[in-house]
Amino acid sequence: MAATQSTPAVRRPRTLDDVPGWFPPLDQVLFDWLLDRQQSAGMRGDLLEIGVFMGKSAIFTGQRLQPGERYTVCDLFEGDAPDDANKAESAKSYSALTRQAFEENYLSFHDGLPRVLQGPSSIVPDEVPAGSCRFVHVDGSHLYEHVYADIGAAHDLLLPDGVVVLDDFRSEHTPGVAIATWEAVINRGLRPICLSTQKLYATWGDPEPVQAELLAMVRARKDCHLSVQQAAGHRIIRLKAKGTQAPPFPPSRHGDSIPAEPAAPASPAASAARPARPKAPRSRARRLAADVLPPVVTRAIRNARRRAR
Ligand SMILES: C[S@@+](CC[C@H](N)C(=O)[O-])C[C@H]1O[C@@H](n2cnc3c(N)ncnc32)[C@H](O)[C@@H]1O
Known part of the structure; x- marks a missing residue:
């Protein structure tokens, strides 16, 4: 469907916090740190996000794009899902989503859009060159077959030491993501870097150098629980927020021109995740x-x- 289709009015965000979505402060810290580490090491490569919703993590990631790099995002938006299960999931959780809403949010923080692919994530491998990406965030469908394919695509699209982030790898309502994730670790050569509550960070390269630096970074902070475990021959660094502050992020171009209003919950699932009023x-x-x-x-x-x- 065209990006210009009429949509319900979207509240213009003043800050990243105003953008509805699912991107907790600890994950913002980890994205920031990993993308910055790649940049400092001189690694150049493209960025990819599958599943943008209203743009929260996409806007954040786009801030780290370097000259000469390309940023591609993919989402169904208001278009048709490839199968009934995906259709049901989208109708339940993302009914307010339109491409226009995403693009308006994105342009509130950036001068230009990333390359936007509208459609199921199965179109990504034909659109993004193999071996071109340094960072891939998989946050689209929660259904096993789709996540399995998204992980396969990430494998082919990533540079040797590139990083893939798999969202919702252990949420109660997303067993398909959990199965596809741990299957990739056990059978498809994926090596965990660390886990947050919501996301698994991993690579098909050598995780040890990045893990060593990550441990030093986390141990120097007081706002993050850390535990290190071994499982099936993998070192698992588990991180949990302890009042973690999100890294500073520039305000939108709307700045102070709009009165502050609390962001609407992204979906019933997001509201359910909120602590209940005592x-x-x-x-x-x-x-x-x-x-x-x-x-x-x-x-x-x-x-x-x-x-x-
Ligand atoms: C959990 S939301 C993404 C959250 C977002 N990254 C954020 O920061 O808030 C999942 C998104 O994936 C999209 N999606 C669902 N199934 C998809 C598919 N098969 N292909 C591409 N995108 C899909 C949905 O439309 C929705 O916008």
């Missing part, structure tokens, strides 16, 4: 009533109370 403790009489009265009566009392509020 409930007032129930009195002893209410606890007792809940224990002895039939559920239909307790429900009626609750509804009457709610109506009275």
Whole structure:
């Protein structure tokens, strides 16, 4: 579908925090550190993100693009998913998404767009040259067959010491990503660099030099839990946020011209991830009533109370 299709009004972001999405501060720290490390080591290569949603991680990653490098992103946006399961997932979690919303968000922070591929991620290998990328973020479909193929594409598109990041590799609702991820580690030569709560960072190169530097970086910080384990011959560096601050990120071009408003939750899943508001403790009489009265009566009392509020 055309990028210019009319869409519901999108709130213009003043800061990256205003862009709906799923990109926690610790992952921002890790993206920043890994991309910066590649740059400092003189590594040049293209960037790729599969699954951009409203652009949160894409906007962040685009900030690290160096002269001469290309940045490609791929998403279904409002287009058709390749199969029913993918269609259902998109309708449930990303119904507000349009290409226009992504592009407007992106252009709020950058002067130009990345190359935008609209369609299923299976089109990526025909569009991005093999061996051209230094960093690939796989954050699209959560279905096993798609993630399996995305990992295969990342393998072919990455430079020898390039980094792939696999999102949602252990979320409760994404077993297909978990299976495809650990299968790649066990059978397809993928070597973990580290894990955050949400993402696995890995390479088909040698993870040891980057792991050594990463450990030094993390040990010098006080805002990140660290544990190091061995599993199936792999060193697994597990990181967990401890009040981690996101790296500073320049404000959008809208700056202070728009009054601050809290970002809307990205989806029911995002709202579900938020800590629940603490409930007032129930009195002893209410606890007792809940224990002895039939559920239909307790429900009626609750509804009457709610109506009275
Ligand atoms: C979890 S969201 C991406 C989050 C985003 N990276 C961020 O920072 O907020 C997943 C995205 O993948 C897209 N997607 C789902 N299935 C896809 C497929 N088969 N090919 C390409 N993109 C897909 C969805 O449209 C959605 O925008």
